Amino acid sequence: MKRNLCDVALMLSRYFLIGFLIQLIAFNTLFAKSGETPLHKATYKNINNLSVKHGFDILKKDKTKNDHTIGSPYNNGKKGISFAPVKKNIDKPTNGSMERSARVAVSGVVSDENGNPLIGVSVKIKGTTQGTATDANGHFQLEAANDATLVFSYIGYENQEVAVNGQTTINVTMHTSATGLNEVVVVGYGTQKKSDLTGAVSSVSSKELQKRPAINIEEMLEGKAAGVKVSTNSGQPGGNTSVRIRGYGSINASNAPLYVVDGIVWTEGIGLLNPNDIQDIEVLKDASATAIYGTRGSNGVILVTTKRGKKGGQVSYNGYVSVGMMARKLPVMNSEQFLKTQDIAYQNIQKFDPAGWASGKYKDKDPKIQRTALIGKLFDEDLNPLYDVDYQDAATRHAISHSQN
Numbered sequence: 001m002k003r004n005l006c007d008v009a010l011m012l013s014r015y016f017l018i019g020f021l022i023q024l025i026a027f028n029t030l031f032a033k034s035g036e037t038p039l040h041k042a043t044y045k046n047i048n049n050l051s052v053k054h055g056f057d058i059l060k061k062d063k064t065k066n067d068h069t070i071g072s073p074y075n076n077g078k079k080g081i082s083f084a085p086v087k088k089n090i091d092k093p094t095n096g097s098m099e100r101s102a103r104v105a106v107s108g109v110v111s112d113e114n115g116n117p118l119i120g121v122s123v124k125i126k127g128t129t130q131g132t133a134t135d136a137n138g139h140f141q142l143e144a145a146n147d148a149t150l151v152f153s154y155i156g157y158e159n160q161e162v163a164v165n166g167q168t169t170i171n172v173t174m175h176t177s178a179t180g181l182n183e184v185v186v187v188g189y190g191t192q193k194k195s196d197l198t199g200a201v202s203s204v205s206s207k208e209l210q211k212r213p214a215i216n217i218e219e220m221l222e223g224k225a226a227g228v229k230v231s232t233n234s235g236q237p238g239g240n241t242s243v244r245i246r247g248y249g250s251i252n253a254s255n256a257p258l259y260v261v262d263g264i265v266w267t268e269g270i271g272l273l274n275p276n277d278i279q280d281i282e283v284l285k286d287a288s289a290t291a292i293y294g295t296r297g298s299n300g301v302i303l304v305t306t307k308r309g310k311k312g313g314q315v316s317y318n319g320y321v322s323v324g325m326m327a328r329k330l331p332v333m334n335s336e337q338f339l340k341t342q343d344i345a346y347q348n349i350q351k352f353d354p355a356g357w358a359s360g361k362y363k364d365k366d367p368k369i370q371r372t373a374l375i376g377k378l379f380d381e382d383l384n385p386l387y388d389v390d391y392q393d394a395a396t397r398h399a400i401s402h403s404q405n
Helices: 002-035 095-101 217-221 287-297 335-352 354-358 367-372 391-395
Strands: 043-045 067-069 103-111 122-125 131-133 139-145 149-153 160-163 184-187 190-193 201-205 228-232 241-245 258-261 278-284 301-306 319-324 399-404
Touching: 122 139, 131 139, 217 228, 217 241, 217 278, 217 301, 258 287, 287 301, 335 354, 335 367
Parallel strands: 258 301
Antiparallel strands: 043 067, 103 139, 122 131, 122 149, 149 160, 184 190, 201 278, 228 241, 278 301, 319 399
C-alpha cells in the first residue's frame, strides 16, 4: 500500500514539473515577441545625428526618410536604436583645465598704508570656508587653486580681493575704510554701527568736555551722560568725587565703576589725568561691560581715550598766564588801635557795673596785667606791641598760574 502511494506521488511530481516548464517556455516566448513590438508611432522630426561623451551614437538616421524613428534595440539591421563608437578614446582634459585645477602655495605680507604689518587680517578663499589669518609680522600662507580669488578683510579697513593666477607671493596693502560717519562701538566680542546699537552706551566728545571748566574727569561727566550720577563728597576744592552708574549695586562691596584708559585698566586714580588730554569718554552701562571685562565691569565701565598725534594733522597750542588776588580786603585795626579798644572796653565796666568794679571783681581782667605777663614775647618794657601784622596779607598773596596745552 505504501509503495503504491509513493509511485503515485512521483508520477504527480513529474506531471507538475513538466507543466511548469511548458508554462515557463510559453511566457518567455510571449514576452520576447512583445519586446519586438515596433515603436514607430513615436517619431521625432528634424533631429540630426546625436552623440554623447562616452563615444556612442544614440540614434541611427533613416536614409530613406527625414524622420528619426526609435525602434526595438533587438532589431539589428532594422530601424531602431543602434550603438556605434564615435571615438575610441575618451577625451582627456586640456592643459588649461589642468592648470586651473592645480593648487599652489600662496604666501605674502599684509600691511597698512604706512607699511606697518597688520596682525590678525582674515585671508579667505572666495566662495569657500578655507582661510587663515596673518601672524604678528603680517605674514600669511595657504594653498589655493590657480583660478581662486583671495579675500582680505580687517576691521576698519576696506575688503580687498586678489586673484591668484598662479602667483606664489601676494603682498597686500590695506586701505582705511572711508565710512567715518558711521561710528563703530565695540560691544562684547563684536562691533556694531552706533546707529544700529541698542545697548546702553553713552559717548562724550572732547568738544562737549571743554564747554565747562572741570578739575577732574569725574566732574567733566556730570550732566553729560544719562544714568551717570556724579557727586562731590565735600566742598573742599579738589575733594573726592563719587561716580555711580545706574545707582548702587551692592551694600558692602564697592560701587565704583571700572576705568579703562587707552585699553589699560586704570587703578591709580582717574583724577591724576589732565582733563585737557582727554579725546573722548565712553560709558558702558549694560551687559556689554560685563561681556568684555567680566565681574570688574558689573558697576559699569568708563572708557577714556586720550589725544594722540596724527599724520598730516594740525598742531594747535593753547596757553595762558593769569594772576589771582583778593577781590576785596576787610578793613581791620592795627595793633595800637586794638590795644586802645581793649582799654576803653575795660574802663566801660565801671560805668555798667559800678558795684562789681568797686568790689574788685574785674581786677584780673585788667589788660595791663595781661600785657605785663607777655613782656618780651608780644610787648616791650613799655607795654608797646612788638608786632603789627595784617593776617590778610600774611595768609594771601598774588597767585600766578599758567597752562600749556
